[in-house]
Amino acid sequence: MTNPATAFLTDTMRAVAFLSRLRVPARFFEGDDGRMGRTVRAFPVAGLLITLPASLVFALSLAFDADPLLAALLALTVQTLVTGALHEDGLADAADGLGGGRTRGHALEIMKDSRVGAYGVIALVLTLALRAVAIADLADHLSSAGCALALMAIAALSRAGMVWHWSQLPPARETGVAAGAGQPQPAAVTTALATGTVLAGLLLLVAGAPLLAALIAFAAFAAAVPLWTRYVRERISGHTGDTIGATQQLTETALLVTLAIFA
Secondary structure (H helix, E strand, O other): OOOHHHHHHHHHHHHHHHHOOOOOOHHHHOOOOOOOOOHHHHHHHHHHHHHHHHHHHHHHHHHOOOOHHHHHHHHHHHHHHHHOOHHHHHHHHHHHHHHHOOOHHHHHHHHHOOOOOHHHHHHHHHHHHHHHHHHHHHOOOOOHHHHHHHHHHHHHHHHHHHHHHHHHOOEOOOOOHHHHHOOOOHHHHHHHHHHHHHHHHHHHHHHOOOHHHHHHHHHHHHHHHHHHHHHHHHHHOOEOHHHHHHHHHHHHHHHHHHHHHHO
16 A cells, blocks of 8 residues: 555655646656546645745845845746746636637637737736735735745645636546546545645744735635636636636735735
């Protein structure tokens, strides 16, 4: 029988490889069939690892007295390089398809197009601007280390949001990354949500975030993911890799803006 800790470490490494461009040793993929049903349970922990470089860059930039907005942009640059803009690409495609598609089929067709349209550009500009300003604003309320921990907290919770969205909808297509990866196992969804919530709560507490701001941020998370999922269900009756990636971006933006306003 596989040791539970070893199995979770394997899932974490596979999740890191799935969600970023970071290199993962080949031994973690022995016997892997590409299905993500159980692996998604490790998404929040993988989110912490993926966001660690950007968090360190932000904290170090602030420690060297860089302008908070410049530090925020540097952190977002590092984060984009680490993830390969995976989630941003999903947001842009989802915005183009759902915003410009006249029918379900038309929306899915647009989302498969590699070109970025007006809706996608606007979505990217707005979310990047909101995230940058909100991250910079954290520097007015938290220490450098606290800012880094807050970014990691949001990374964990936003990846849990991806799993929830994924689990609530069937695949919108019979082919594609999301369809090929399969549906999350119920136990894995529960683990992801519990892990993301606990990690985010503990990290925000250690970061020194005001309790009210943290509670409102969790409320924003609890509202944003279901509302987005409901909208996607109404438009295309299922999830795609793009809508899953968009979930992370929209959730991260909502959490950052909420913390910035109420901290």
